[in-house]
Amino acid sequence: RMFIEAYRRSFGEWTSEDRLLQLPALTFDMSQGEIFAGLISGSAMVLVAPEDASSPEALGALIRDQRVTYAGLSPAILSVVEAGPYPDLKYIMGGAEALPAELVNKWNLPGRTFLNLYGPTEASIATTEYLCEHKEWLSSPPIGRPEFSRLHYVVDKQFNLVPVGVPGELLIGGDEGLARGYLNLPELTDEKFVPDPFLGEGRVYRTGDV
Incomplete structure (x- = not known):
């Protein structure tokens, strides 16, 4: 629900x-x-055959020929697939990995909307969102603000909470989307999923991300 609202x-x-590209x-x-x-x-779902998913040329041709309007692509894929021309492509989501500035500049073309999503699997599906402006990016875009009902x-x-601009570890909490833990790994679960240090109830996930 939170992902769809984003x-x-x-x-x-x-x-x-x-027409939504179904690649993952x-x-x-x-x-x-x-x-x-x-x-x-x-909306229509455009499914990607395994042989097309592993070929940047075939994937680009599929986006163009099937008139895809939305594509969710990881930076690894964005880096090897041509950014166009795709006359029908309007919406792009970058996620799963840190998003380099050069890929935003490559794909965030006029007429397109580029959304940067962040969220580890332990807090499915995404926990923050950032709508990338049309400008020349010199560094990676921020991960944005928390989605509805998420705590960061x-x-x-x-x-202890750190001031703005001071590095620290990101904790993710909230009532929805947080995993129960790791299957058959109780020690790792206890290490990564800890009580919320600020609310006195609920849990947070220690991402390890700074």
């Missing part, structure tokens, strides 16, 4: 005229959000 805020309402494996949490976003909006804290090693 899409709506950034991309507007999809319709039956939209079904075992990847991002695919679930994209599938349900398509089902709710009545940046803390030091003693779990």
Whole structure:
């Protein structure tokens, strides 16, 4: 639900005229959000054959020939696929990895909307969003603001909140989307999923991201 709402805020309402590229494996949490976003909006899903997914040329041709309007692509894929021309491509989501500035500049062309999403699998599907402006990026775009009902804290090693601009570890909490833990790994679960140090109830996930 939070993932779909993030899409709506950034991309507007999809319709039956939209065609969504379905590239991620079904075992990847991002695919679930994209599938349900398509089902709710009545949009067409453009499925990618394994041989096309492994070929930058074939994937680019598919986006063009199937008139794809939305594509969610990791930086690894954005770096090897041509950025166009794709006359119908309007919405791009970059996620799964840190997003370099050069890829935003390459793909965030006039007439397109580029959304940077951040979110580890332990806090499915995404937890922050940032709509990239049309400008010359000199560094990676920020990960943005937390999505609805998500909690984010940046803390030091003693779990104290750090001031703005001071590095710290990102903790993710909230009522929805947080995993219960790791299957058959109780010690790792206890290490990474800890009580919320500020609310007195609930849990947070220690991302390890600074």
